[in-house]
Amino acid sequence: MDLDCYPPFGEILAPIEISRGCPWKCAYCQTPRLFGCEMRHRSIATITRYARRLKDIRFTSPNALAWGSDGRHPRPEKVEALLCSLSELKKPIYFGTFPSEVRPDFVSDRTVELIAKYCANRSLCIGAQSGSPAVLRSVGRGHCVRQVEEACELCLDHNLTPQVDLIFGLPMESAEDQRMTMDLARWIVKKGGRVRAHHFTPLPGTPLAAERPGTLTDEVDAYLGRLALEGHLDGNWSARGRTA
Numbered sequence: 116m117d118l119d120c121y122p123p124f125g126e127i128l129a130p131i132e133i134s135r136g137c138p139w140k141c142a143y144c145q146t147p148r149l150f151g152c153e154m155r156h157r158s159i160a161t162i163t164r165y166a167r168r169l170k171d172i173r174f175t176s177p178n179a180l181a182w183g184s185d186g187r188h189p190r191p192e193k194v195e196a197l198l199c200s201l202s203e204l205k206k207p208i209y210f211g212t213f214p215s216e217v218r219p220d221f222v223s224d225r226t227v228e229l230i231a232k233y234c235a236n237r238s239l240c241i242g243a244q245s246g247s248p249a250v251l252r253s254v255g256r257g258h259c260v261r262q263v264e265e266a267c268e269l270c271l272d273h274n275l276t277p278q279v280d281l282i283f284g285l286p287m288e289s290a291e292d293q294r295m296t297m298d299l300a301r302w303i304v305k306k307g308g309r310v311r312a313h314h315f316t317p318l319p320g321t322p323l324a325a326e327r328p329g330t331l332t333d334e335v336d337a338y339l340g341r342l343a344l345e346g347h348l349d350g351n352w353s354a355r356g357r358t359a
Contacts, residue, residue, distance in 0.1 A: 119161045123175075130173040130214055131165050133157050133197075137177040138186040139218075141244075142254040142322040143282065143315065146177050154186040159200050171207040171235070178242075179211040180221035191225045198233035207235035216240040216280060220258040222266035227273045238276040238309070241266050246299030247292035250285055254323075260299065267308050277308035283335065283352050284315040286326035297335045304347045312339055312352035 116135075123132040134157070135150040154177075166172045176182060183193025201208055210230055211217045217226075219241050230239065243263040245251050251259065267277040281296055288296075300310045315328045331339075331353055342348035 116155065118155050118157045123157060123162075123165055128168055130175045131157075131162055131169075132175040133162055133179070133182055134176040136186070139257050140255055143285070143318065145318045145320055148320040154181060154184065156182055159197050162197065163200055163204070166201055166204055166206070169206065171209060172201055172204070173209045173212065174215050176215045178218045178221060179215040180217045180226050189221045189223070189226065191223070191229065194226065195229050198229055202233050208233055209236045210234045211239045212236045213240055213278075216242045217266075218242060218258065219262045219266035222269055224269060227269050227275060230275065231273045237274070238278045239270050240278045240280065240311075241270075243279045243299065244282045245285065245288075245292070246281070246296035247288065250288055250292050250296075253287045254285065260295075263299065264302065267303055267306055271307055277303065277306075278311060279303050279308055280311045280313065282313045282315050283331055283339075284329040286315070286323060286329055288329050290332050293329075293332055293335045297338055300339070300342065300348070304342060310342065310348040310350075312348055312350040314352050 118135060134154055136152060136154045137146045138152045138154065140147045140152060178186065180189060180194060182197060184190040198208065198210065217239060222241065230236065241263065244254065244256060246260055248260060263279065267279065270277040281300060283293060283296060303310055317324050317326050317328065336353050339348060339352050
């Protein structure tokens, strides 16, 4: 499907959908099951045409930094061409922020420099999902914990706050796996980042659709609650319904 043949939003203006599809096929995610494993992108001309309607320019994408690429190999020169074109509209650009995110392995000096140069956002949403190497392998994330840490450090080096998504209660997750993800959250906050915590929800059509969410240990649940009270964490991380 040629995305340029269709508008990126409905009658109500919303963030511009710039890409569809994802090659990674993470076990909890519907995106590749709904839109396929091959990434498709709207063209610069089409994105710019719709961006003229907006007061500020925001995007929807499974991985904003994958725009123009196959989703596995970054093409920062493509991202720069898009941002440079949009900057001519003289409107604030928010790239790699909710409802989009970026993969940690796509965060580099060059891509972070592009955001710092062209964009208004002072934070970057990074999908880490777990601090456990075993869980990352099991769900098929395709990156390691160290790449999450490196992405956070690059953001902070460029005065961007990393906003890191973590999933708790994945069905293959042990108490030790949860503790590792908690330790990653602690490291992120200590460095100056923020955490967005989620409790695993089985989604139709995914390999984990029939699995039951795991229960957080009291230690992890209490620690996440403290982070929320201190203003370092938001989201919905507990099956008990605790939110921040």
